[in-house]
Amino acid sequence: MKLYADQPARFFLQLALDVVLVSWVIAWIWVGTVVNDGVETLAEPGVRISASATDLSDSLSDAGGVLDDVPVVGDGVATPFDKASEASAAMAEAGDSEARAAEKAAFWLGFTVALLPILYVGPRYVVGRVRWIREASAGQRLIDGPADLEVFALRAITHQPLSRLARVSDDPVGALRRGDDLVVAALARLELDAVGLTAPASPGVAGS
Incomplete structure (x- = not known):
């Protein structure tokens, strides 16, 4: 397979363009990663809310469990704690949902930011490069053969x-x-x- 031209000027031009393409792809992947990391920070409040609400729900549930063991008054006193625990659990679930939504948005935004410039340049260059390689390889076979x-x-x-x-x-x-x-x-x-x-x-x- 003939990857590069024989003439030095054209060889270095092809090599330089290949390096530029690889650098272009790496650079936009890095930009996409930065965008992803930046948007993911929006998930932090949801994560903190979820963690705090989960801790509160567990504490209220434990308190209700302790009161349930108190003779006579246990059932009535524990009910508000159980309801508060359920409300805290619902808040934790809401925080989880917010965090998941932010993480999903971060991924797709970073992915799109990286993909679009790569798709705009990459296929155009690669198609021409592959076409040249095929032509040059076929030509080299003719030169090396009996033709x-x-x-x-x-x-x-x-x-x-x-x-x-x-x-x-x-x-x-x-x-x-x-x-x-x-x-x-x-x-x-x-x-x-x-x-x-x-x-x-x-x-x-x-x-x-």
Whole structure:
């Protein structure tokens, strides 16, 4: 698999852009984490209310249990404590619900803040990068295999701007049909340069 171009300038540009993309993703994940942590602070009052109400409910319940053991007057005296304990338990549940809601909001807000910029940039860059890797890898296999430079020369005729073809030859198609090694090598170099590959060492390329 061909991950980077052969030409130094293009190689360092691709490498730099890959690093920028990774840094971009890491930076927005960090921002999302900061947002999540910041919004999660809204859950702290609910947590404190829940903890305090739970403690109060337990204390009232214990007090009611003690009064229940008092002969004759126990049942009547314990009832207000039991009701107060139930009210405190309900308050604790409300605090828990508030805390859970705040934590859920914190997660989704942080997730969205991180995800949107990553999705905006990442797929656009990755699609182009993968397309280049596929083209360059296929081209490298042709260079390393039995195929000659005419494949790249023919591709150059169909892909390269006419102004570039005219600088190589006044009749690039005719030169390709005649098998003009110098023109074929020059045309192939145009296409290889565009893809980011280096032409194999051969008399035709060296002499062009």
